[in-house]
Amino acid sequence: xxxxxxxxxxxCEVLRENPAVKEARPNRFSLTFEFRxxxxxxxxxxxxxxxxxxxxxADHGFxxxxxxxxxxxxxxxxxx
Numbered sequence: 001x002x003x004x005x006x007x008x009x010x011x012c013e014v015l016r017e018n019p020a021v022k023e024a025r026p027n028r029f030s031l032t033f034e035f036r037x038x039x040x041x042x043x044x045x046x047x048x049x050x051x052x053x054x055x056x057x058a059d060h061g062f063x064x065x066x067x068x069x070x071x072x073x074x075x076x077x078x079x080x
Contacts, residue, residue: 006026006027007024007025007026007027007029007066008026009026011024011066012024012025012026012029014063015029018060018061018062019032020032020034020035020060020061020062035060038056039053039056039057042056043056
């Protein structure tokens, strides 16, 4: 698996403005329980794939390109 890059302070500020984000630091961020619960329900109901997660994040104001990690030539999103 690839190594996650650190977020810039500007990226952390953008994340902090999203109501679904509980905390944002350069090395990690966490989402509210309510958002994670909704994400899980959406993922379970709409197909259990990385694209489903990307769609849900994008629908809730996240720039999904921010979370991509290169891993063996496959782009993945870590679920936190």
